[in-house]
Amino acid sequence: MKITLGQNLQTTCVLDGKKPLHTAFNNPREDVNPGEMLAASLGACMMTMVGFMAGKHGDDAHGTYVEVLPKFDDKHSRITGFDLTLVFPSSFTQEQKEKYAKIAQSCPVHNSLREDIIYNVSVK
Secondary structure, eight states, rough: EEEEEEGGGOEEEEEOOOOEEEEOOOOTTEEEHHHHHHHHHHHHHHHHHHHHHHHHHTOOOOOOOEEEEEEEESOOOOOEEEEEEOOOTSSOOOOHHHHHHHHTTTHHHHHHHOTTEEEEEEEH
């Protein structure tokens, strides 16, 4: 799953090459399950936070994206973790990437999920 930050804090989610799902104007779709939507919500919230804070700091974060892979328990009854890869513009320094990765993880969706969810975060 890849969620890309666009103009005006809108995000576009692409899952396995299917049609884009615009998270700002979502209508229910039969081919996206609730776990995927939660992952999309987490990624979209993280990218919105990055875009908002980058704008406040005068940084251009357009094109930044996060790849989100939800991990489920053996029964597939709950999400136990997320693998997150944040990819920033090549013009960003490592310091900027780390700063915005930390900011992304302070988004409201992240803060609303269970405390025992495991987040594996990598930054590129």
